[in-house]
Amino acid sequence: MAVGDGPDGVGANAGGDKPSRDRSSIDERYRLVAKATSDVVWDWDLVHDTIVWNEALATSYGWPPAHVGPGSAWWLGNIHPDDRGAVSAGLNALFEGHSDLWSHQYRFLKGGGGYADVLDRGYLVRDASGVPLRMVGAMLDITVRTQLEAQFRAVFEGANIGIVQFDPRSVLALRVNAKLCEIWGAPESEIVGCSLAQWTPAEDAGERDALHRRLATGETLQDSFEKRYRRRDGRLIWARVNLVSQTLGDEVHAMAMIEDITEEKRADARRDALLSLGDRLRELRSNAEVVAMTAEILGRTLATTRAGYGMVDLPAGLVTVAHSWSSDGQVFPSQTLPLDEYPASIASLRRGEVLAVADLASASDLDTDAALYIAQGVRAVISVPLLRRGRLVGVLYATEASPRAWTQNEIDFVRDVAERAWSGLTRIEADEQQRILNRELSHRMKNTLAMVQAIASQSLRNVTDIEAAKHALAARLIALGKAHDILLTGQRESAEMAAVLTSALSLHDDQQPGRFHLSGPDIVIGSKAALSLALMMHELATNAAKYGALSRPDGRVTVAWSVVAADEDDTIHLTWSERGGPLVHPPTRKGFGSRLIERGLAGAVGGEVSLAYEPEGLVCRVMAPLSGFQGNF
Structure with missing residues (x-):
């Protein structure tokens, strides 16, 4: 017998010529069961192809008895055309086989129109020889369940987080969505039917196994935690997992919702790294320590192969990497490289541009630079320039041995690290300059006090x-103060000779045109020479105002200096000459002023000072080594 063979849907003589006569008690039980359920219960006489339906066919599906056909043809005719063939094939396989149980899910037409999703299950009765006689079954309306399943399927497949349904006892994946395949970087075929344990890195196996043991006991769980997974490509990622397991009857069901939080973790790590770097930089006291710490934090946070800082000397055309960090702990010696070996990279960095290359093998814009990088085992690089007043002075970099796409967040992080490192280097440089200034100030104060003591002692000795004496001492101290003012205008303890002379003579300048004439090349002199020269000029001008050229309205003073080249050390020749004053007579005795003129500067710079009392005016000549004038700066 086959479904669909005869004009009424079932071939005649399936198992005999007439139905069993002893059915009254069975039929009564059938009617009682049919009344006790809301399911459609049917009784199919396969011999005569008649089906008896209970009242639920009318109440649940809208088919009154008058519109219901007597046999299987009516039933099969109301099955959705797309499902009818499968139902017929299933029934024929049942009749021809040895099983007694049948089940099928299909769409059944309702009396008012539209189809209901049904789950139809039946039991087949055979005679002693195995010929089908009768089949009893129940049709369950699963439309709502099907709709819910469709909604769940839509949510499951379209969710923006990974979802996996699995057997909690074996931890085998039963069903996964596309997002989880994306998160783990694997096709569905490599996940479903396989143990979820394979996606946990070996170093986290202890925590994984402890969780699996709890699931295997059938324990009901509802937990949320963070864990690591290893993708198919070997890359480690972080995920936030919401795990639910529950017991339904004899079965335990489990589902995990997995959200990739790798970038969130990286953002936290970058933020913590910047905070740590800021705290630790405040404790460091040398450029080497700052560079080493910066390279380590940069490399560890980005998980790169290598990181470091290069000091750039543009005039020399060199970059020096004194300290670098390596992921394998390898220590690299200080290395100095010519800038012209990386012309494209340096040109970009000099423009203040960040160099971020995902794969140097395809970086055609870097010309020959890329080949040099690759030869050193570098495939990806990110470099941030450090500029001082528009000039490239340093480069903070991180490299990777394999291609790597740098995210904008990572580029911003390297920029932030570079700014903090630069602040640390600037602070250390400022601290060092302050220490130098403090030492200079201490040294200068000691020298000044000693000089003031000597001036005061000599000025007040044997005075009448x-x-x-008070006026002379005050004038000398003023001249000394003006010399200090000149020294304090620069960052170093030095001054221009012309500025020292102009300042020292300003006390005696009565604004008469041509009173003083100064000429000579630009020479920077040290503090010791500057103070002694200022006092010497002051004494010469004071004597000129009392006895020489400056005591007459037409008197003039010329101060000229020059540098004479020599084999071992150049020599400064300086001459003070007066004209237009009274007739000059050599002094009968020499006071402190004369001694200061003859000995003060000579003792300070290691040269010779001579005074010539020529009738037309005093001439003072100084000859001293240039190195003596420029000492102490």
Whole structure:
């Protein structure tokens, strides 16, 4: 017998010529069961192809008895055309086989129109020889369940987080969505039917196994935690997992919702790294420590192969990498490289551009630079320039041995690290300059106090006129103060010779045209020479105002200096000459002023000072080594 053989849907003589006569008690039980359920219960007499339906066919599906055909043809005719063939094939396989149980899910037409999703299950009765006689079954309306399953399927497949349904006892994946395949970087075929344990890195196996043991006991779980997975390509990622397992009857069901939080973790790590770097930089006291710490934090946070800082010397055309960090702990010696070996990279960095290359093998814009990088085992690089007043002075870099796409967040992080490192280097440089200034100030104060003591002692020795001595001492101290003002205008303890002379003579300049004439090349002199020269000029000008050219309205003073080249050390020749004053007579005795003129500067710079009392005016000549004038700066 086959479904669809006869004009009524079932071939005649399936198992005999007439139905069993002893059915009254069975039929009564059938009617009682049919009344006790809301399912459609049917009884199919396969011999005569008649089907008896209970009242639920009318109440649940809208088919009154008058519109229901007597045999299987009516039933099969109301099955959705797309499902009818499968139902017929299933029934024929049942009749021809040895099983007694049948089940099929299909769409059944309702009396008012539209189809209901049904789950139809039946039991087949055979005679002693195995010929089918009768089949009893129940049709369950699963439309709502099907709709819910469709909604769940839509949510499951379209969710923006990974979802996996699995057997909690074996931890075998039963069903996964596309997002989980994306997160793990694997096709569905490599996940479904396989143990979920394979996606946990070996170093996290202890925590994984402890969780699996709890699941295997059938324990009901509802937990949320963070864990690591190893993708198919070997890359480690972080995920936030919401795990639910529950017991339904004899079965335990489990589902995990997995959200990739790798970038979130990286963002946290970058933020913590910047905070740590800021705290640790405040404790460091040398450029080497700052560079080493910066390279380590940069490399560890980005998980790169290598990181470091290069100091750039543009005039020399060199970059020096004194300290670098390596992921394998390898220590690299200081290395100095010519900038012209990396012309494209340096040109970009000099423009203040960040160099971020995902794969140097395809970086055609870097010309020959890329080949040099690759030869050193570098496939991806990110470099941030450090500029001082528009000039490239340093490069903070990180490299990777394999291609790597740098995210904008990572580029911003390297920029932030570079800014903090530069702040640390600037602070250390400022601290060092302050220490130098403090030492200079201490040294200068000691020298000044010693000089003031000497001036005061000599000015007041054997004086007969206290007022004159007071004025002389005050004038000398003023000249000394002006020399200090000149020294303090620069960052170093030095000054221009012309500035020292102009300042020292300003006390005696009565603004008469041509009173002083200064000429000579630009020479920077040290503090010791500057102070001694200022006092010497002051004494010469004071004597000129009392006895020489500056005591007459037409008197003039010329100060000229030059540098004479020599084999071992160049020599400065300086001459003070007066004209237009009274007739000059050599002094009968020499006071402190004369001694200061003859000995003060000579002792400070290691040269010779001579005074010539020529009738037309005093001439003072100084000859000293240039190195003596420029000492102490």
